[in-house]
Amino acid sequence: MSFGDPNNPYGQQQGGQPGYGYPQQGQPQGQPGYGYPQAPPVQPYGGGYPGGPTEMPGGVKAARVMLYVIAGFQVIGAILFIFTGVAIDKAKDDPALKDDVQFQDLADFSSGAIYGLGVAVLLWGALAIFLAVKFGSGGNGIRITTMVFGIITAILGIYPFIIVGLAHTVLAILVTVFVGKSDGGAWFERQRV
Template sequence: MSFGDPNNPYGPPPQQPPAAPPGAPGYGYPQAPPNIPPQGYGYPQQPAYPGYPGGNMMPQTMPGLMVTARVLLYIVAGVQILIGIFAIFGAATINDASNAGEDTFGDNGLSDIGHASAGIIFVIALIFLGLSALSITLGVKFTRGGQGIRITTMVYGILGSLLGFLGLINAADVGSSASLVFALLWIGFGGVMAAAMIAPSGAAWFNRPRY
């Protein structure tokens, strides 16, 4: 009996080929995918709208009181523009009449008063046109503005209500119904603007995060 016989049951076991080192894939076999934990229970889900903080938060909408204040600002701006335009025409008319008086009667006190009045009215017209620009700017900035726009609008509304109150007193003394209605409207507009800025919804709107 020979120990070299491979069929000898009493001989040493045949030599096995060396095993491949662990982790090294064999030639021609596909690579095993890495161990990726499944997105199951207990794992955080990906947001539906990534790319900005807040995940799935939808855009906020402007509160109703803020929308009302914004519309009133545009209405006030339109009235201020009309007053400024009429004031400019009035100043030009008075100035032309003063020039005509100087041509007819020479330099006199009435002509000087006319020129001074025309200058004052023209300055008032410029003030109203400037305020109309401010009203439009505040209304436009409601969308992207911050606390500066909120405070400016609040002060603007308070001052408007104060002027309306003074006009109300004057209208009551004069007895003019048109001036009384105009003063009441001015008080109401200014009060709504100030209230919209003081309300918690207004403060939250101007404090909202912007991305």
């Protein structure tokens, strides 16, 4: 008696070979192996990648570059403050400017205060560099600190330095938005290896 081709799954089965067609009697039901494979578990961030995104999102990279640009502007501002302090110190001794009322108003402002403002501007730039450097390894605290930094920088760019601070304001708003987006949140809240 012939059973046909032994490799044909639709032909008559020989001697009850398990694994072809429907499960045999006595074989447990609901085990993998029949139908489609089971899906992997769903991850909260990163589109199924374990632990979140593996590469820094484009918006976060842009925010990092903008922080470096803000730091560069801060260094330029600190240099201008220090040069202004030096110029006022030298001009206080000029007898031609003793009668100039506008200069005397400026000279009444302490050169030490101008130097102090220069140091404060330089420290604000150092904070921008620190935050930018920490984007690769920092957690959610760096994200929140960067957002607060961006908001404060935008406000300071609007009020005292309207024309000069316009670039600061725009960059700070963009930094805050890019870091605050959901892909920025996923980046800063990812699991670190």
